[in-house]
Amino acid sequence: MPTPDRGHPAETPPLDPLELWPLLHRRLNRLSASSAELPTQLHGIYQDLAQVLATHPDDSLFVLAQMLQDPHHGYSATHALLAATTCLLIAPSAGIAGAPLDALIQAALTMNIAMRQLQDQLVLQSQPLDVEQRLAIEQHPLDGAALLRKVGVMDMTWLSLVADHHETPDGQGYPRGKLVKDPLQHLLRMSDLFIARISPRRTRRGLAPNIALRNLYLEMRDHSGELSALFAKQMGMYPPGSYVQLNSGELAVVMRRGERVNCPLAIAITDPLGAPLSLPLVRDTQTPAFAVKRSVYHEEVRVRVELARLRERL
Numbered sequence: 001m002p003t004p005d006r007g008h009p010a011e012t013p014p015l016d017p018l019e020l021w022p023l024l025h026r027r028l029n030r031l032s033a034s035s036a037e038l039p040t041q042l043h044g045i046y047q048d049l050a051q052v053l054a055t056h057p058d059d060s061l062f063v064l065a066q067m068l069q070d071p072h073h074g075y076s077a078t079h080a081l082l083a084a085t086t087c088l089l090i091a092p093s094a095g096i097a098g099a100p101l102d103a104l105i106q107a108a109l110t111m112n113i114a115m116r117q118l119q120d121q122l123v124l125q126s127q128p129l130d131v132e133q134r135l136a137i138e139q140h141p142l143d144g145a146a147l148l149r150k151v152g153v154m155d156m157t158w159l160s161l162v163a164d165h166h167e168t169p170d171g172q173g174y175p176r177g178k179l180v181k182d183p184l185q186h187l188l189r190m191s192d193l194f195i196a197r198i199s200p201r202r203t204r205r206g207l208a209p210n211i212a213l214r215n216l217y218l219e220m221r222d223h224s225g226e227l228s229a230l231f232a233k234q235m236g237m238y239p240p241g242s243y244v245q246l247n248s249g250e251l252a253v254v255m256r257r258g259e260r261v262n263c264p265l266a267i268a269i270t271d272p273l274g275a276p277l278s279l280p281l282v283r284d285t286q287t288p289a290f291a292v293k294r295s296v297y298h299e300e301v302r303v304r305v306e307l308a309r310l311r312e313r314l
Contacts, residue, residue, distance in 0.1 A: 110158075245292075
């Protein structure tokens, strides 16, 4: 958990996830990669993120998942916040704490700092990457670490995580083709890959979370099997904010992770014929009649969901 930040404003941030996550998104977007204040400002974001996640983990995942589905919202900042959130949720069960945890979360917030504008652009781009874009992508881990050093970051774990977040245990990653066997880097890379895969692009829709998690586990099991299993357990196959069709035929939105990875607490928002429910209904998916039948893509949903209203049903 981060230590008190003397440079952070004294006012108490709102703890309601509906208010705080958009606020943190704006603060992260405003950070200048060349400002000497970046480490202090970033630490303040980390503090507030950790505080709201400790008290409202599922509501936080809900808000971030909904934000992720709107690339016009600013994909780079949403990706960074969700990466930090997933790492912070999973790290304790993986035995990651103290200074290594601080470095991990700050690396999650800054791993793409050298390509923030390009990252926002690419999710809206329909044409193939050009040569300049490819080079920027290949070099952004090293460029990001260099930017952080310039503004005074001296934590070598933080810097190495940013520089190596696209490297792999078999040496097939980039930009240097290093063989990386660090659990911190593996967790950061898992978070990065998972979020990228469930995120929509102009040219494709995002993968369903359960498919993304299954693929991630299969890819990681030979070198990080225990960690990838923890990742799936903590996130759930159907994380809050995702949509599912139930055995009842109803369309539901996931509100809470369940004790079992495939049995979340959900709220039905349409009847079996697809008509919106005037009064959303809580569904325990451990009950066979309301078990999850399949994931539903965000683009298929025609009903607007409001977290504040749905929370009243819990």
